[in-house]
Amino acid sequence: MSAAAVYDVLVVGLGPGGGSAARAAAARGRRVLAVDRRKVVGQPVQCAEFLPNPMLRHGNLPGVLVQKITGMKTFLPSGKREDSDFPGLMIDRGNLDRAVADEAAAAGAELRLETRLLHLDPETGEARLKGPGGETTVSARVVIGADGPHSPVARAAGLPAQKTVHTRQHTLPLADTYPDTDIFLSPDFPGGYGWLFPKGEVANVGLGMDRRFGEDLGGPLTDLIGHLAERGLVENRLLGRTGGSIPVGGLRPMVHPGPILLVGDAAGLTHPITGAGIPAALISGERAGEAAADYLEDGDAEALADFEEDVRDQFETSVARGVERREELERIWGSPAADADGPHRRGWIAFSEYFGRAEAAPEAVPR
Missing domain, CATH: 3.30.9.10 (D-Amino Acid Oxidase, subunit A, domain 2)
Incomplete structure (x- = not known):
């Protein structure tokens, strides 16, 4: 059996969070593999397609x-x-996802579509993938989970299912x-x-x-x-x-279990009341890619802890308020x-x- 291909960063999911993470890490010169189970990035669209922050640059990307x-x-x-x-x-959410993925590819990230994560060893970063050509094994020093609310990366890291x-x-x-x-x-x-x-x-x-x-x-x-x-x-x-x-359950208790970083829906950053998640995915994805590059430069785990702190500083107050209001409403339904x-x-x-x-x-x- 041939040896596993080695990458600096494995990104699972090519929504806005995964694309942003892959672009940021690749732009820092890191060898990045980003995989997505879909045949075409951004399809099917599972989103209301509203971007509540008009200041984000992503609204100006082509066709968005x-x-x-x-x-x-x-x-x-x-x-x-x-x-x-x-x-x-x-916005056209499909075009947004594709534009961000194109930026990642232009920065040097390798993209693989129709590729699923079958198994991840959170200790070694070894991942078994299944794509059009069959099963392959890769290893990565950092894994970024941008794979949605039912994140297989989070599950592999031992984290519970989200509400x-x-x-x-x-x-x-x-x-x-x-x-x-x-x-x-x-x-x-x-x-x-x-x-x-x-x-x-x-x-x-x-x-x-x-x-x-x-x-x-x-x-x-x-x-x-x-x-x-x-x-x-x-x-x-x-x-x-x-x-x-x-x-809708709020931020996970931890969004970097070891050299694994979770972004967007996988991290529980979606607003528990409105369901808004695109800005949080874009911002947390970019920050995760940068944190992975920082960590890989000198192996200092503080770079990963800084990612967790930055995410919580930016999103936790708003998300926690949403969780509180949701719990109040839960007491009156019916x-x-x-x-x-x-x-x-x-x-x-x-x-x-x-x-x-x-x-x-x-x-x-x-x-």
Whole structure:
């Protein structure tokens, strides 16, 4: 059997986090292998495609920007609507992932598609991969897990599964140009919310739900689409569909178990209330690539500890608040309190109550 190919850095996953990590490490002269199980980077898209930080440079990458967003309309259970300034970008997520991966390749990273991680030894960095040509073994001094909420890299490192909610989204024709996002807070979407994100001539309409509180996503999504069609915002004509899991339990207790760095969804950096995860993936991925390069220059494990500290400094306060608000809402799902506007105002980022001290959530009343 031939010896395992040796790399400085193995990146698993070529979403925005993995692409950013591979680019940053390769730009520092490191030998980088980045693998992804998909045939084409960025396909299928499992994302609402909203980038809430218009200052990130990635919105200007080729083919990424579709339209600018100026505000947010939030609809409460009572039907009351509150309008907020909430600038951002609607993007083509597939083009974003591909543009970032292209940057990684241009920096010198080796990319392998249709390649799965079968096994990882967290002690030695030896990984068994399965690609179009069969199984191969490689070894790496640093492994970066950018492989989503059910991260095989995190599992190999002995970390527990993350708490998730499930999402379902349909793409429909948009009746007219629309500059805002619509958010729907309702007991019909326990553990999540409904949304309309306009994207040029189409709209992404979907919802998230915690399946501990409600199994059926199809019925509520059909009702939401019907409501939006009645308002004249969309045509009830399916152009595409997607769905997936979003981690909502907050940051993992550790995001660098040894010479393994976790980024984006794999690290639990997704916002537990909104589900926003693209900026955190881009930022944490770039920082992980830089930390890996720093570590490899002199073998100083402090570089990896610094990555953990930087990630927590930047994201932990916001994510922890989201976890707290989610836990408050969990206490009222399935009770009459879930029909009231107050708990939803405390549980959504468009309202000032979200950022204040939380009031005690009403106890759930048995049905």
